[in-house]
Amino acid sequence: MISSLTNGCQRGVPGVDATxxxxxxxxxxxTVAAAFKRAGATNVAVDWRRGGARVDxxxxxxxxxxxxxxxxYTVTGVARCGEQSARTDGAFDGAGRDHDLIVLGSGGGATAAAIRARDLDHTVLVVERGTIGGTCVNVGCIPSKNLLVASERHERRLADAVTAKELLVERLRQSKYVELLEEYEIELRHAQAELIDPHTVSLDGELVSAGAIVVATGARPAIPRIPGLEDAGYLTSTSALELREPPLRLAVIGANAVGLELGQMLGNFGSEVTFLAxxxxxPRSEPEASVAIRQVLLDQGHTVLEHARTSRVSVEGGExxxxxxxxxxxxxxIRTDAILVATGRAPNSDGLGLERVGVQTDECGCIVVDEHQRTSIASIYAAGDVTTQPQYVYVAAAGGAAAAENALAEGSERLDFTALPRIIFTKPQIAAAGLTEADARSAGFEVETSVLPLAALPRALVNGxxxxxxxxxxxxxxxxxxGASMVANGAGDVILAAVLAxxxxxxxDQLAxxxxxxxxxxxxxxxxxxxxxxxxxxLSCCAA
Known part of the structure; x- marks a missing residue:
């Protein structure tokens, strides 16, 4: 029983295994975990099924x-860490464990991993500490794009649009996550998860084990350390979607996808927006795309400050x-009524016990994975925004499915980002696939480029x-x-053709x-x- 719980002490953490x-x-x-913590334990993981506890x-x-x-309850035996058999660091070994796979998180990557595991006829436990569904359906892609569309219609108040958005989110969360887990007979637990060893997870102090583990806990808005920002108060990509009245003036710190989309959306609802890039x-787009969308923002009456470093925020006279x-x-x-912080996302990797188990992370806390979604520990895989991979829900889903396949079926599925599409849902949209010119040159390619103004495209002329x-x-x-990039209404729908090419x-020549x-x-x-x-x-308007 205790053998799978000895990893922490092997890494120099004093502790005991108690029966x-x-x-x-x-x-x-x-109850047992709380009692041990009151007595001075630094960390406790209790497995009531097996009648044991790991006490650091x-x-x-x-x-x-x-x-x-x-x-x-009674302590009937204690063994210092190391007196029991050592952990097993191998790959999938589900014998005698509670589940074949434990998935931490319930978003796109986590759900894809769980479904693939069930397709392979394995038992799965999904663990979620918050709202089921992850970022995309709850506070990301779905609600933000829904509000963007509503803002472009100029036909409803923000409060009405938010109410409609909430109904859509609830409907999709239910149909695409809650009901799917039930359909696939996937067990769901609401708990705080913490890794104890390569096969064991503590769920609010209760120990559960699996042959393999997939970490897909997502990410949250990253907040820069700007003096005075916390005291002044700010919006994030999450809280901005809950506003029912647009601020009269809005300053957006950050001018990539989130900042541009939400800034333009609130601008459409009446805010006077200043973008600070x-x-x-x-910045990750082609320079031609950057120039084009900057001009759009200026034409809409917004202010754009590039190469801007905000050094301090204060509150003066209510501003x-x-x-x-x-x-x-x-x-x-800049004097404003509200500040939207859109400076990237930070991985939800803290508090998971990664360091105890030996899962490698980078300087930002992202879990380092290889092309097969493997972490530095053989039985632990990871997918989605918590990893070093691109933060897109379709990358998370593909990574989650690959992780489950490789963990449970000794597969060799890998993600290939050569033609990865990226879209910023401004109006007009910015869409890209493959390498930018700068990336291609950095990769050692000798390249040539073509740039076509949209004024040369008949559809754009017809659209006015x-x-x-x-x-x-x-x-x-x-x-x-x-690589291919496009700034145009509908660019996101076009880019799949470039992905395939x-x-x-x-x-x-073949494309031409x-x-x-x-x-x-x-x-x-x-x-x-x-x-x-x-x-x-x-050429004629429709020449070959």
């Missing part, structure tokens, strides 16, 4: 027994005041909206397509000679490919 009689339920485990600290057997004197607007400097030392002062650009990056010589190694339906935004890819060798302005 305890009288426990019959999870509440028993919580320097408590003696007498002290442990005394801690339970006023309960119905640490570098450029949409929030941001002070800092721009490139060249020019100072700025030529804001945007299409850019292709190709390898010099053979013309193999390496990159994924299957198409050349720009492909069928492209006339008067569609997708025709922009064909025209941009033709631009490598000819001036499309001198």
């Amino acid at each position: 305890i009689s009288g426990m019959t339920c999870p509440e028993c485990a919580r 600290g320097n408590l003696s057997e007498a002290e442990l027994a005394a801690a339970l004197e006023e309960t119905k 640490r570098n450029t607007v949409a 929030k005041v941001l002070r800092g400097h721009l490139e060249g030392g020019v100072t700025f002062e 909206d030529t804001r945007g650009v299409v850019k292709l990056v190709a390898e010099t010589g053979g013309g193999r397509l390496l 990159i994924q299957h190694g198409l050349s720009t 000679s492909s069928w492209a339906p006339y008067l569609t935004m997708a025709e922009g890819l064909k025209l941009a490919a033709q631009t490598f060798k000819r001036d499309v302005a001198k």
Whole structure:
């Protein structure tokens, strides 16, 4: 019973494994854990089913027994860590364990892992400490895009849009997560999870074990350390979605996907928005895309400050005041009613016991995984925003499924990000796939590019909206397509064609000679490919 609980002491943490009689339920485990903590234990994990507890600290057997004197439980044996058999660090070994797989989290990555495990006919326990469904359905993709669409209609108040958003979120959470877990007969537990060893997890003090574990706990908004920010108060991507009245003035710290989308959304509902970009607007996009969307924001009446460093925030006369400097030392002062912090996301990796077990993380706390979703511990896998991989829900889902396959079926599934699509849902949208020009050059490719203004695209002319650009990056010589970017209404729906072209190694000549339906935004890819060798302005409107 105790053998699987000795990992902590092997890594230099003093502690004991105690055998305890009288426990019959999870509440028993919580009572025992609380008693040991009151006695001075630094960490306690109790397994009521097996009648044991792992107690970190320097408590003696007498002290442990005394801690339970006023309960119905009795310490019947104590072994110092290391006196029992050592942990097993191997891969999947479900023999004698409570479950085949334990999944920490219940978002896109976690649910995909759980479903794949059930497809493989394995037992699964999903553990969630908060609201089921994770970021995307609750406080991310679904609600933010729903409010964006509502804001573009200019036909309802923000409060009405938020009410409609909440109904949509509840419906999708129920149908895509809660009911799916029931459909697949996946057990769900609401608890705080903490790894004890490579096969054991503490759930609020109760120990459960599995042959393999997948960590998919997601991420949360990252908050920069700016003096005065906490005292002044701020919005995040989560709390901004709950506003029922738009602030008169809004300062957005950060101008990538979250900042641009939510800033534009609140601007559509009436806020006067100032964007403060640490570098450029949409900094991971092609420069041409960044310039295009910056101009859109300016045309909408917003203020954009690039290369802005906010050094202090204060509250003066009921206003929030941001002070800092721009490139060249020019100072700025922004007076506003609300501040939206959109400076990235931090992994939900703290408090999981990763260090105790030996799971490697990077300097930001992200779990380091290889291409097969494996962590530094053979039986523990990870997926989604808690890892070092790109933070997109479709990456999380693919990673979760691969993790379960590889953990339970000795599979070799891997994620290939060569043609990964990225979309910022502003209006117009920014969509990209594959490498940017800068990334391609950094990777050692010799490249050539084509840039097509949207004014050269018939669909844009018909729409009366030529804001945007299409850019292709190709390898010099053979013309193999390496990357594509597009700023246009509907760019997100077009980018899958570029994903397939990159994924299957198409050349720009092949793309230029492909069928492209006339008067569609997708025709922009064909025209941009033709631009490598000819001036499309001198072609008929639907020339091959």
